[in-house]
Structures are given as structure tokens and as C-alpha cells.
Amino acid sequence: MSLIMKPFSDKHKAILFIVLAVSFFSYTVVLYVSPPVDRPLEHATAVLDGKALWQKYNCNACHQLYGLGGYLGPDLTNVYEKGPDYIKGFLVTGTNVMPDFHLNNEEIEHLISYFKYLNTTGSADPRSFKIYYDGRIEQ
Amino acid sequence: MAASNNKNTAFPKLFIVSALLLLCCGLVFGLIGGLQYIIPGFWRNTLSFEKVRPLHVSSMVFWIIIALVGVVLSFLQQHGTRRNYSPFLLRAQLILLCLAVLLIFISYFRGLFGGREYWEFPPYISIFIIASWILFLVNVIASLITIKKQPVYIWMWLTGICFFLFTFLESYLWLIPYFNRHLVNDMTVQWKSYGSMVGSWNMIMYGSSIFLMDKISGSKTYSHSRIAFLLYFLGLFNLMFNWGHHLYTVPTHPYVHYIAYAVSMTELLILGRMILTWRQSLTAAQKFRHNIAYRFLLFGDVWILLTLVLALAMSIPAINVYTHGTYITVGHTMGATIGINTFLILGMAYNLLTDECREPNRKIIIAGLNLANIALFVFWISLIVAGVLKAAWQMNPERLPYAAMLDSVKPWLISFVVAGFVLTTGLLMIVLPLLKSYLSCYFTSHLFSLRSLNAKKQKRELSLE
Numbered sequence: 301m302s303l304i305m306k307p308f309s310d311k312h313k314a315i316l317f318i319v320l321a322v323s324f325f326s327y328t329v330v331l332y333v334s335p336p337v338d339r340p341l342e343h344a345t346a347v348l349d350g351k352a353l354w355q356k357y358n359c360n361a362c363h364q365l366y367g368l369g370g371y372l373g374p375d376l377t378n379v380y381e382k383g384p385d386y387i388k389g390f391l392v393t394g395t396n397v398m399p400d401f402h403l404n405n406e407e408i409e410h411l412i413s414y415f416k417y418l419n420t421t422g423s424a425d426p427r428s429f430k431i432y433y434d435g436r437i438e439q
Numbered sequence: 440m441a442a443s444n445n446k447n448t449a450f451p452k453l454f455i456v457s458a459l460l461l462l463c464c465g466l467v468f469g470l471i472g473g474l475q476y477i478i479p480g481f482w483r484n485t486l487s488f489e490k491v492r493p494l495h496v497s498s499m500v501f502w503i504i505i506a507l508v509g510v511v512l513s514f515l516q517q518h519g520t521r522r523n524y525s526p527f528l529l530r531a532q533l534i535l536l537c538l539a540v541l542l543i544f545i546s547y548f549r550g551l552f553g554g555r556e557y558w559e560f561p562p563y564i565s566i567f568i569i570a571s572w573i574l575f576l577v578n579v580i581a582s583l584i585t586i587k588k589q590p591v592y593i594w595m596w597l598t599g600i601c602f603f604l605f606t607f608l609e610s611y612l613w614l615i616p617y618f619n620r621h622l623v624n625d626m627t628v629q630w631k632s633y634g635s636m637v638g639s640w641n642m643i644m645y646g647s648s649i650f651l652m653d654k655i656s657g658s659k660t661y662s663h664s665r666i667a668f669l670l671y672f673l674g675l676f677n678l679m680f681n682w683g684h685h686l687y688t689v690p691t692h693p694y695v696h697y698i699a700y701a702v703s704m705t706e707l708l709i710l711g712r713m714i715l716t717w718r719q720s721l722t723a724a725q726k727f728r729h730n731i732a733y734r735f736l737l738f739g740d741v742w743i744l745l746t747l748v749l750a751l752a753m754s755i756p757a758i759n760v761y762t763h764g765t766y767i768t769v770g771h772t773m774g775a776t777i778g779i780n781t782f783l784i785l786g787m788a789y790n791l792l793t794d795e796c797r798e799p800n801r802k803i804i805i806a807g808l809n810l811a812n813i814a815l816f817v818f819w820i821s822l823i824v825a826g827v828l829k830a831a832w833q834m835n836p837e838r839l840p841y842a843a844m845l846d847s848v849k850p851w852l853i854s855f856v857v858a859g860f861v862l863t864t865g866l867l868m869i870v871l872p873l874l875k876s877y878l879s880c881y882f883t884s885h886l887f888s889l890r891s892l893n894a895k896k897q898k899r900e901l902s903l904e
Contacts, residue, residue, distance in 0.1 A: 306664070306665050307663045307664060307665060307668075308665055308668050310587055310588060313594070313668060316672055317672075317675075320672070320675055320676060320679060323679070323680075324679040324680070327679075327680070327698075328609075328631075331624070331627060331628065331631065331692075331695075332612075332618075332628070334692075335621040335623070335624035335627075336621075336623050336624055336627070336690065336691045336692050341620045341621075341622070348619070348620070351619070351622070354554065355552065355553060355554025355555065356552060356554060357489065357552070357554070358489040358490075358493065358552040358554045358559055359489070359554070360554060360555070360556060360559075361488060361489040361490075361492040361493060361559065362488050362489055362492070364764055365626070366626065366686075366688055366689045366690075367688050367763040367764030368556070368626070368630065368685065368689075368764075369556065370488070370492055371764075371765075371766060371769060372475070372476065372488050372492075374841045375764055396479050396480045396483075397475075397479045397480055397483065397488075398483075399483055399484060399487045399489075417622070418622065421622060421623055421690060422623075422689075422690035424688060424764075425833075426688065426760045426761065426763065426764070426833050426834060427833070427834055427836070429688070429760050431757045431760060432757065435700065435755040435756055435757045435758075436696075436697075436700070436756055436757065437687060437688075437696075437756040437757055437759075437760050439690065
């Protein structure tokens with residue numbers, strides 16, 4: 301029987317599994333306890349309400365944040381750069397593709413606050429990345 | 440046919456039957472969603488895209504998950520001689536899963552969302568899924584006589600089931616304010632859980648396909664071999680650490696990006712092995728070509744190769760910056776969920792649903808399989824070309840309007856939708872005859888067992904008189 305087909309012992313399998321599992325859970329804990337530099341939204345109720353509305357109306361089905369989401373509509377990470385009135389225009393009446401969700405003024409303001417905050421977290425524009433020969437990218 | 444009377448083997452197959460019905464639903468919702476891409480405003484006020492997309496995604500995700508539960512429970516009985524689990528837990532598990540799917544559909548149709556990718560339903564429904572999954576885990580563990588010297592597929596099933604539970608729970612951490620308040624870290628944790636979750640159901644699926652291949656070839660050498668375990672550990676390593684490739688453009692910790700990049704590149708070993716063993720695969724293909732389930736596995740292998748090449752390219756950040764947020768990602772997902780998941784699971788479903796019943800018309804099944812594969816290839820290429828055009832738009836120094844990009848990709852989206860219709864036809868040519876033949880066999884044997892039970896009862900009554 302060739303070496304490659306010779307079975308591993310249960311002990312070796314268990315050791316390998318435990319090493320991987322411990323590494324994975326350590327990595328997980330590190331991520332949980334050390335968020336990247338974005339500041340927590342402790343008192344920004346309007347932003348959190350905006351995030352809740354984003355989820356309530358399932359905006360993610362059609363739009364993306366940082367390129368993650370549905371592709372029927374555009375990425376909205378930095379839509380605030382176009383100004384609050386631009387956003388309001390879409391939210392008030394919808395478009396020929398996007399339904400009118402009949403949002404009230406307060407909901408519209410909360411969504412705008414959410415987009416305003418998102419815009420401060422970074423840029424989703426792929427043109428803003430430096431590309432290196434080793435395959436890495438950096439913003 | 441008589442064997443279908445065996446309740447032990449018949450009940451797990453109900454998971455597969457339910458999953459096949461979900462696949463049909465997923466295909467229909469997929470077509471509606473496709474039409475909404477090319478006909479702006481199609482059903483905008485009745486069943487708009489933010490409802491159709493989750494209906495499609497959830498149907499397809501639950502097709503994969505529920506079918507895999509049925510496949511594992513069925514194969515587990517064939518693996519050991521022990522009658523292996525509590526029928527009560529099994530029934531409870533199916534009822535909980537079906538109830539969850541029903542509630543999910545109702546909530547989507549009514550426009551009630553939790554609003555997170557994949558699990559877009561209100562969070563309370565996930566309690567049914569978690570409870571059902573715990574019952575599944577209990578059933579699987581309770582069925583194993585020993586954990587010593589088990590083949591690789593048992594390791595893969597147990598790992599996949601445990602990691603699915605962990606990652607599913609992890610995907611709900613956003614309900615805790617600490618996670619919800621850190622927007623970027625919330626996205627990081629969300630995509631960490633999703634990346635590993637897909638890895639976990641793939642782990643269950645590849646384990647099941649190794650079991651099926653052992654069953655077809657009649658040899659268990661591979662599933663106990665060193666190479667099988669090396670590939671399992673490589674898969675597990677990727678499941679645990681490569682999820683960061685979803686986040687290359689998200690401003691999270693740079694080490695998340697570096698780890699994902701380095702770990703993803705280890706998949707080159709899998710690609711290398713596939714290329715090195717292609718001659719062996721060809722011999723096996725010649726040997727088992729008459730076995731329909733094997734044909735599904737074979738097509739699945741072709742899609743693994745294509746998807747792996749695309750995935751490896753997309754795992755390089757310098758390429759990902761172009762492909763991210765484009766239809767190339769959709770093409771990759773479709774290649775994986777249809778080309779790999781659906782074909783492999785259909786192969787397992789075919790093997791299980793026909794082992795005690797008459798096979799459906801083979802010619803129709805083969806024609807459906809060929810048609811589905813050709814259509815999927817056109818579907819996949821159309822998405823990739825549309826993705827390249829969107830990437831060119833995204834990278835264009837002049838900021839052209841979004842509508843200009845939509846106009847340029849429209850012919851490719853039309854070809855994607857047309858191919859989607861043909862793909863659906865091909866898949867329905869497989870699923871409907873398979874369901875028809877199994878259900879007629881199931882009900883015939885059920886009626887037969889009822890009749891024989893009545894006859895025995897009458898006989899006993901007569902003898903008592």
C-alpha cells in the first residue's frame with residue numbers, strides 16, 4: 301500500500317483536529333473583542349434606527365454595502381457623497397424599479413443618518429485601491 | 440419495491456422529497472427574479488425584487504440543507520448495521536424544518552424581514568432551525584456505535600453539522616448591541632459566519648459524495664486513506680480561515696485579508712490534485728458511465744474544477760478588487776450552488792430514491808442532465824461577461840452613470856435569463872420524473888402495507904370467532 305493510501309491513526313487525526321479547532325476559536329475570540337477602528341455607535345440612535353430600517357425593508361436584496369448584497373441597484377456605501385437631497389429623492393417616490401416604501405419623514409432622516417455614518421467608515425470605490433504585484437491591495 | 444415499507448429507510452427520504460419540492464420553488468422564484476433584471480419594474484408592486492430574491496435564496500439554501508439532512512440520515516443507516524436513531528426525534532426534526540420554511544415563505548410574501556443576507560427572515564424563525572439542527576446532531580451522534588477508525592465521511596458529516604450550528608448562531612450575533620453597534624465589525628462577523636457556513640454544508644456534501652462513490656465502486660479504501668484525510672483537513676483549514684476573501688474591500692483588520700489570501704491559496708493543492716488524477720477520473724468515468732448517479736457526480740466534478748479556478752482567481756485581492764460587487768460573484772455562486780451542490784445532491788437523491796423503487800425513464804433524466812449542464816455553462820459565461828463589463832465600468836476613471844452600465848450588460852443579462860429558463864427545464868426533467876416515480880412507489884407500497892395489515896386483522900378476527 302502506498303504511503304499516501306496508508307491510513308492515519310485516530311490519535312494523529314484527533315491532534316490535528318484539536319490544533320485547528322483551538323486556532324479557529326482563538327481567531328474568533330480575537331475578532332470579537334477587538335473591532336476594527338470604527339467607533340461604536342453608543343449614542344447614535346438615529347444611525348442605529350437607520351440600520352434597522354435598512355434591514356426591515358430588506359434593502360440589501362437589491363443594494364450593496366462595500367460590494368456585498370444584491371446587484372439590481374447600485375452600491376450605497378458612499379451614496380451620502382451625493383448629498384441628502386439626492387437620497388431623499390429616491391426614498392420619497394421610489395423609481396421605476398424600486399417600489400415606494402411609503403417611508404415617513406422620520407424614517408427617511410434615519411436612513412440618511414445611516415448613510416452619512418457609513419460614508420465615514422471608508423470608501424467602497426475599487427478605483428481608490430492601490431494594487432501590488434504580490435496580489436495585495438491597500439486603500 | 441417492498442423495501443419501501445421499511446419505515447426506517449423511507450422516513451429520511453421524506454427530507455429529500457421535501458427538499459426537491461423546494462428546489463422547484465427556488466427555480467420558479469429564480470426565473471421571476473431574472474425577469475426583474477431584464478424587465479425593469481416587472482411585478483414591482485406585487486412581488487418586488489426585495490421579496491423575490493430572499494424567496495429564491497432561501498428556497499435554494501433550504502433545498503441544499505434539507506436534502507443533505509436526508510442524505511446523511513439515509514447513508515448513515517447504510518453505513519452501520521445499527522438501527523440508528525429515535526424516530527420521534529426524526530419526525531420532530533422534519534416538522535420543525537418544514538414549519539420554519541413555511542413561516543419564512545409567509546414572512547417574505549408579507550414583506551416581513553430580518554434583512555440579513557441569506558437569512559433574510561425575522562430572527563425568531565431561526566429558533567426552529569436551531570432546534571431541528573440540534574436534533575439532527577443528536578441523531579447522528581447516537582447512531583454511531585463508535586468513533587474509532589471511522590471513514591473520512593463520518594468526520595466530514597460531524598464537522599459539517601457542528602460548524603453549521605456554530606456559524607448559524609454566530610450569524611445572529613448582530614442581535615447583541617455590542618456587535619450591532621460596530622458597523623464594520625458587524626459585517627466582518629457576518630461574513631465570517633457565512634463563509635464558514637457555506638464551508639460546513641460543503642463539508643457534509645463532499646462527505647456524502649465520498650460515501651456514494653464508495654457505494655458505487657464497492658471499495659472503502661479511499662475513505663480510510665491518508666490522502667482522503669489530508670484533503671479533509673485542508674478543507675477544514677479553509678472552512679475556518681479563508682472566509683476573509685469576502686471582505687478584501689471592507690475596511691476591517693488587514694490581518695483578516697492577509698490570512699484569507701494565504702489560506703485560500705492552499706486550495707491550489709486541490710486544483711493540482713484534480714489535474715494530476717484526471718486520468719484516473721477518466722478511467723472511473725468509463726467504468727461507471729452506466730450508473731446515472733455517477734453521471735451526476737461526474738458533472739459535479741467538472742463544475743468543481745471550473746468553480747475552483749474562478750474562486751482561486753477571486754481569492755487574489757488584486758483580482759478580487761475588479762470582480763467584487765460584480766456579476767462574476769453571482770456567476771461563482773451559481774456555479775457552486777447549481778453546478779456543484781445541486782448536481783451532487785441530485786446524484787445522491789437519485790441513488791437513494793431509486794434504490795428500492797423503479798427508476799424513472801433514464802433517457803429523460805440523461806437528456807435533462809445534459810440540457811441543464813449546457814444551459815448552466817451559457818448562464819455562467821453570461822454572468823462572467825456581464826461581470827467583466829461591470830468591472831470595466833467600476834474602474835473607469837470617468838464616473839459614468841449606473842444606467843450606462845446597465846445598458847452595456849443588458850444583452851448578457853438577457854442571455855443569462857434565457858439560459859436560466861433552459862436550465863430550469865433541464866432540472867425539472869430530472870426532478871419531476873424522480874419525484875413521480877418515488878411517490879408512486881411510496882404510496883403503492885404504503886397502500887400495500889395497509890391492505891396486508893387489514894387482511895391480517897380480518898384473518899385474526901375470523902380465527903377469534
